[in-house]
Amino acid sequence: MSRLFFSTLLGLVASSLVLGHDSNDHGTFSHPASRVRPRFRYWLPDASVDADVVIKDIESAASIGAGGVEFLPFFEYGGQIGRKPPGADWSAYGFGTPPFVDLFEKALKAHEKEGLVMDFALGPNQGQGVPAHPDNEGLQWDMVPFTEEIPARGSFNNKIPGWGTGSLVSLVTALVKSNQSITYAGVGLFGVQNVTYNEYRLSHKTLKEVTGQVDQRGYVKLSLPQAPKGSHYRLFAFYEKLTGHKNLNFSPTEHGTIFDNGSYAVDHFSAKGAAVVSAFWEEHILKGEVPGLLAKVGNYAWEDSIELTYNGTTPGPYKCILDSEDEGIGYINDFRATLVDGYNEYLTAMADWVHDVLDVQLSAQPVYGSAMDALAAVPSVDAPECESLGFEDKIDSYRSFSGPARLSGKRIISNEMGAVRGSGFQFHLPHLVFSVNRAFLGGVNQMVLHGQSYSGTYYATTWPGHTPFNYLFSEPFSPNLPSWSHGLKETMDYIGRNQHILQESISKADVVIYNKESSTTIRNIYQATDLLTEGWSWNYISADNLGLEQTVVKNRVLAPDGPAWKAFVVESSQNLTLEAVKTLRSLARDRLPVIISGGLPAYYSAGDRSDKAEFETELSKLLRSQNVYSIAHGHVADKLKSLGLRPQIQLNTNGTCYTSWSEAGKVGYAITYSDLVRSTGSITVNSIKMPFYLNAWTGETTPVLVYKRDRSTTTIPVNLSGNQTLIIAFGDGLQKQVPVPRYHIEKVPSNVLGTRFISGRGISLHVAQSNNPSQAVLSNGKRVALDAAVVPSAFRLSKWGLTVEHWEAPEDHYDSENTFKYNTTHRLEGLTSWSDIPALVNASGIGYYTTTFQWPPSGTQGGSKSLGAYIGFSKVIDAIRVSINGHKVPPLDITNAVADISPYLREGKNSVVATVPTTLWNYIRTVITELETAGSKPLPVTLQQYGLPLAGRTEAGLVETVTITPYKIVVV
Ligand SMILES: *C1O[C@H](CO)[C@@H](O)[C@H](O)[C@H]1NC(C)=O
Numbered sequence: 001m002s003r004l005f006f007s008t009l010l011g012l013v014a015s016s017l018v019l020g021h022d023s024n025d026h027g028t029f030s031h032p033a034s035r036v037r038p039r040f041r042y043w044l045p046d047a048s049v050d051a052d053v054v055i056k057d058i059e060s061a062a063s064i065g066a067g068g069v070e071f072l073p074f075f076e077y078g079g080q081i082g083r084k085p086p087g088a089d090w091s092a093y094g095f096g097t098p099p100f101v102d103l104f105e106k107a108l109k110a111h112e113k114e115g116l117v118m119d120f121a122l123g124p125n126q127g128q129g130v131p132a133h134p135d136n137e138g139l140q141w142d143m144v145p146f147t148e149e150i151p152a153r154g155s156f157n158n159k160i161p162g163w164g165t166g167s168l169v170s171l172v173t174a175l176v177k178s179n180q181s182i183t184y185a186g187v188g189l190f191g192v193q194n195v196t197y198n199e200y201r202l203s204h205k206t207l208k209e210v211t212g213q214v215d216q217r218g219y220v221k222l223s224l225p226q227a228p229k230g231s232h233y234r235l236f237a238f239y240e241k242l243t244g245h246k247n248l249n250f251s252p253t254e255h256g257t258i259f260d261n262g263s264y265a266v267d268h269f270s271a272k273g274a275a276v277v278s279a280f281w282e283e284h285i286l287k288g289e290v291p292g293l294l295a296k297v298g299n300y301a302w303e304d305s306i307e308l309t310y311n312g313t314t315p316g317p318y319k320c321i322l323d324s325e326d327e328g329i330g331y332i333n334d335f336r337a338t339l340v341d342g343y344n345e346y347l348t349a350m351a352d353w354v355h356d357v358l359d360v361q362l363s364a365q366p367v368y369g370s371a372m373d374a375l376a377a378v379p380s381v382d383a384p385e386c387e388s389l390g391f392e393d394k395i396d397s398y399r400s401f402s403g404p405a406r407l408s409g410k411r412i413i414s415n416e417m418g419a420v421r422g423s424g425f426q427f428h429l430p431h432l433v434f435s436v437n438r439a440f441l442g443g444v445n446q447m448v449l450h451g452q453s454y455s456g457t458y459y460a461t462t463w464p465g466h467t468p469f470n471y472l473f474s475e476p477f478s479p480n481l482p483s484w485s486h487g488l489k490e491t492m493d494y495i496g497r498n499q500h501i502l503q504e505s506i507s508k509a510d511v512v513i514y515n516k517e518s519s520t521t522i523r524n525i526y527q528a529t530d531l532l533t534e535g536w537s538w539n540y541i542s543a544d545n546l547g548l549e550q551t552v553v554k555n556r557v558l559a560p561d562g563p564a565w566k567a568f569v570v571e572s573s574q575n576l577t578l579e580a581v582k583t584l585r586s587l588a589r590d591r592l593p594v595i596i597s598g599g600l601p602a603y604y605s606a607g608d609r610s611d612k613a614e615f616e617t618e619l620s621k622l623l624r625s626q627n628v629y630s631i632a633h634g635h636v637a638d639k640l641k642s643l644g645l646r647p648q649i650q651l652n653t654n655g656t657c658y659t660s661w662s663e664a665g666k667v668g669y670a671i672t673y674s675d676l677v678r679s680t681g682s683i684t685v686n687s688i689k690m691p692f693y694l695n696a697w698t699g700e701t702t703p704v705l706v707y708k709r710d711r712s713t714t715t716i717p718v719n720l721s722g723n724q725t726l727i728i729a730f731g732d733g734l735q736k737q738v739p740v741p742r743y744h745i746e747k748v749p750s751n752v753l754g755t756r757f758i759s760g761r762g763i764s765l766h767v768a769q770s771n772n773p774s775q776a777v778l779s780n781g782k783r784v785a786l787d788a789a790v791v792p793s794a795f796r797l798s799k800w801g802l803t804v805e806h807w808e809a810p811e812d813h814y815d816s817e818n819t820f821k822y823n824t825t826h827r828l829e830g831l832t833s834w835s836d837i838p839a840l841v842n843a844s845g846i847g848y849y850t851t852t853f854q855w856p857p858s859g860t861q862g863g864s865k866s867l868g869a870y871i872g873f874s875k876v877i878d879a880i881r882v883s884i885n886g887h888k889v890p891p892l893d894i895t896n897a898v899a900d901i902s903p904y905l906r907e908g909k910n911s912v913v914a915t916v917p918t919t920l921w922n923y924i925r926t927v928i929t930e931l932e933t934a935g936s937k938p939l940p941v942t943l944q945q946y947g948l949p950l951a952g953r954t955e956a957g958l959v960e961t962v963t964i965t966p967y968k969i970v971v972v
């Protein structure tokens with residue numbers, strides 16, 4: 001989680017060629033290997049906790065479908081949220097201490113025993129540093145600015161401002177033509193806080209560096225011309241110094257060892273920072289069996305977003321603007337480019353050491369939380385990671401992040417998934433699936449879930465256990481949550497199977513769009529809707545990525561072995577660097593279509609803009625080049641079509657869908673995602689290989705039986721709920737595993753709810769009641785009449801019995817390992833949320849819903865022999881498990897919970913049991929003032945003092961309608 005987001009918050013608040021260890025074992029679609037399954041970010045409170053509980057937590061995570069954990073020694077966010085709780089000893093149990101190394105080794109062994117892989121933070125808190133001596137020059141540096149007005153008479157003979165703060169970097173004088181104090185409402189720790197700074201407008205021609213004239217004692221003697229009326233001269237002094245910023249900060253009781261100082265953030269802008277980390281690990285952690293275990297089950301050495309102290313969006317005490325054409329932005333751009341260079345040096349040094357010494361790979365959240373071009377740093381990490389929180393679930397922003405990763409051949413694009421502010425203990429699994437699906441469609445292929453809590457007891461911590469971020473962020477998953485063993489596994493398996501596909505294959509996209517920002521922002525970049533509506537997929541890359549060796553055109557395709565983009569789009573809202581213009585011209589020369597949309601892009605300011613004239617010349621040459629097309633805004637899709645191109649997956653649907661295409665050997669995978677609302681219609685995929693549905697909820701692969709094929713495409717009907725995905729594999733080899741009929745169906749009416757191939761019999765159609773006679777059209781020309789007038793109509797289930805297993809705090813609240821459970825029973829006519837049932841408004845736990853229905857429905861003509869039925873739940877709030885007559889129904893897609901229950905039906909009375917876990921929130925909110933974690937009150941309690949009301953009750957239980965839809969089986 002980025003520090004930025006934590007402060008706006010409380011606003012509240014490999015390619016397989018990379019070095020290090022990288023196995024290509026992906027398992028199978030139905031049973032993905034551990035390495036491709038999602039992991040939990042596991043928050044270790046400190047190294048004093050019970051190792052047996054840690055081992056049990058890892059085993060428990062594996063039992064519900066995790067491939068391992070990301071081991072993160074949390075220390076209450078380094079002591080920044082909450083303090084060291086009474087009783088805890090962070091000197092003795094700090095990061096890298098002998099008890100820590102022991103625990104780390106045991107965690108690795110638990111992974112080895114369970115066949116899992118483990119990621120681990122490189123330091124405490126978010127991995128941004130390690131214990132060190134405070135004067136180590138590899139720790140974080142900062143530049144500190146000072147300014148002072150030069151008296152009107154124009155001479156200065158005095159000590160310069162800030163002397164003694166650090167070592168002097170530069171002293172500059174300039175004429176301030178005007179100045180003003182600016183105040184704006186920023187978002188601070190506890191809501192809106194005013195940000196105030198002075199803005200100086202400087203005469204750029206008067207800027208003069210006089211550092212050399214400063215004497216040993218900090219004195220300088222300057223004489224400047226008389227300042228014109230209303231203006232004045234100023235001195236600007238800059239010093240560099242170690243910030244002393246600690247990523248683990250507490251008041252020690254002793255001062256004996258390096259661990260008593262906590263831990264320091266390292267320099268993220270040079271290789272020296274990485275050297276501090278590696279030296280610490282080699283001295284303190286790489287002992288005993290640790291190195292061997294790391295090489296065996298270690299996966300990613302990891303760092304979170306750049307969590308340092310710095311002025312992010314606020315300028316500090318003052319801001320300077322030049323009176324030049326670009327107001328000095330060229331210098332800011334250069335400054336940020338220098339930061340990126342330094343940051344890439346840090347990442348590269350870290351990656352080299354991680355590969356060579358730890359024999360694992362590096363994952364980090366590049367730039368995130370800082371002000372640089374993130375796309376420029378993505379290629380420096382083996383598994384670049386983004387985050388659902390800061391990316392606001394924006395598919396477009398993910399597509400930007402994944403562009404340079406795909407281009408540079410990264411096998412994994414990771415996501416810190418599922419942190420939602422204000423959703424602690426009230427995070428519903430469909431929300432998680434929504435975020436996950438959007439990340440997948442944006443190009444992410446690994447989810448590290450935020451997060452898993454230590455399930456044992458901890459200092460000053462009540463039930464339901466240690467809760468990082470003090471109840472504010474989702475989701476402290478642990479066996480103490482009802483969903484953990486009653487439905488989370490299905491979602492974990494769903495994620496794992498998608499990851500299997502997306503990690504095994506190489507993702508492709510139709511086009512690439514230029515996106516160069518001096519400092520990356522999260523936004524929807526390509527705003528026109530033409531590409532989206534037709535199904536085109538895209539990525540973004542920055543000017544900085546154009547120099548990568550993979551930026552090569554072959555057969556009019558850019559990076560053919562990677563994303564295989566078929567055109568390069570540049571929008572007029574973008575700023576092109578001189579280098580970028582030259583590269584675009586060479587790509588066009590290699591016959592890649594380059595589309596300039598909406599007018600001329602602008603010049604990306606560098607330094608004093610001295611290369612602007614050359615830029616103009618090069619830009620006009622680019623515009624006159626072959627394969628370069630200038631078009632009006634919003635007409636990229638039209639131009640692509642006129643060039644004979646088409647999207648890999650073409651959409652003909654209502655609603656809004658996103659598409660993804662990836663290839664593994666001879667198999668292509670099409671994923672279609674329906675955004676927010678239902679989409680119906682069809683997709684036309686650029687493949688004529690045999691299509692198969694892959695059901696990521698059940699792990700089943702079945703042939704697509706209804707489709708139309710022409711010379712080069714396959715058109716398949718789609719009907720997707722909001723937030724639902726559909727995966728179709730295209731591959732002629734797949735029928736070796738899954739039998740397919742020799743013919744297929746080209747057209748069926750909408751009351752055919754499903755189809756199934758029964759080897760040796762044919763294709764069975766599931767035809768629901770309809771008064772309109774219709775027909776099915778087969779690929780062999782046959783037409784089959786479908787008369788469904790006498791099929792029984794769909795009916796709703798009612799008269800539910802409900803047994804609630806209440807989950808509550810034990811009498812001794814500090815006995816956090818033991819949830820107090822008891823049952824109550826209820827009778828319900830219809831289904832409503834527990835929050836609307838008086839006896840259950842404050843209840844959390846598990847609902848066991850039971851009802852019965854008669855089969856076949858009374859009045860059915862012709863008995864039940866050729867009848868089947870679907871069960872459909874109109875809405876799932878958290879998760880649901882269903883059994884019919886004691887038979888478990890395969891996992892339900894919680895975005896569209898419908899299942900064929902024909903195999904379990906019997907004549908007469910049929911029983912339905914639905915098991916539904918809830919979040920803990922509705923109960924927790926009633927006792928929240930009595931709860932604490934690591935000695936702190938839950939933030940939702942504390943924040944009430946700042947006018948933020950406690951969140952109301954959330955939906956719970958089984959709601960809306962449950963429908964049985966009978967169908968007639970027609971075999972064709
Ligand atoms: C950033 O600037 C603000 C405003 O001057 C200041 O209060 C804050 O301490 C600065 N932060 C850092 C980390 O330098």
Ligand SMILES: *[C@@H]1O[C@H](CO)[C@@H](O)[C@H](O)[C@H]1NC(C)=O
Binds near residue numbers: 192194
């Ligand atoms: C912020 O500034 C505005 C306008 O200057 C002022 O009215 C307001 O009281 C200030 N708010 C705080 C929290 O200081």
Ligand SMILES: *[C@@H]1O[C@H](CO)[C@@H](O)[C@H](O)[C@H]1NC(C)=O
Binds near residue numbers: 329516518
């Ligand atoms: C292009 O540069 C201008 C001026 O420097 C800036 O305001 C604008 O945000 C830049 N555009 C992008 C997409 O970064």
